[in-house]
Amino acid sequence: MFGFAKGIGASGGFAGLAAFSDMHVLIFPVASQLGPQWITCPMALRQTGIAEFSELGDLPEQQVVYRKADGTAAQPPLNLGWLLLPVKTDWQQLGEIAQKIEVLGIPGYIISRLGVVSDKLFTHIVNSNLEVRTSVAIDPVTGAAEEGALFTYEAMPRGTVLFGELTCRNPKHFKINQDDVKAVDSPEKVRDVVNGANSYLEHLGIGGMGSRGMGRLRVLATKELADADKPGKEVS
Structure with a gap:
């Protein structure tokens, strides 16, 4: 500038x-049997520099996803892409996280489907659910597809929340x-x-x-x- x-x-x-x-992933959308879910982790929240998140510790359990209770007595497992995880609703800090990120202007439909996983699982979830697109290079002389120039690239899905x-x-x-x-x-x-x-x-x-x-x-x-x-x- x-x-x-x-x-x-x-x-x-x-x-x-x-x-x-560089921009960093804060909340990542993932397909599930309940529709799209938006997932984050303690490390991503701490990196935002928001004071309330600076002392955020690790999750009580590492191999689960913490979500807001939906009113049912038993929470069925939730698939995040190919990964099937037990659901827990007893993490008290989840409500505080939702309130704080709402102030940032994040839409309500994301907050209502917010889930928190461990830092280790978050990395796997993001890497496994990037969009893979296939394209082909164009020959600038002929304007046609160039032979042997097929390639793929990864892209973050629409709805990813980034911070920088x-x-x-x-x-x-x-x-x-x-x-x-x-x-x-x-x-x-x-x-x-x-x-x-x-x-x-x-x-x-x-x-x-x-x-x-x-x-x-x-x-x-x-x-x-x-x-x-x-x-x-x-x-x-």
């Missing part, structure tokens, strides 16, 4: 003022050809510009393979400024 590359025969070049971290970090650098720490940056004058204004572009990501997407519908995302919520993130400092 607000950066540019060094041109041919030109001097300079300017790094962007907004830096985006945005670092907004202070423009006063940078110069362009010895001149001050004029587009914005504070980290907060850098973040305002980024937030103003959020609505475009849902329709135009971000990253590669946009013509195939990849990279489209909806920004649900952004973290408010912490006390340490005051004007003159970089904002995350």
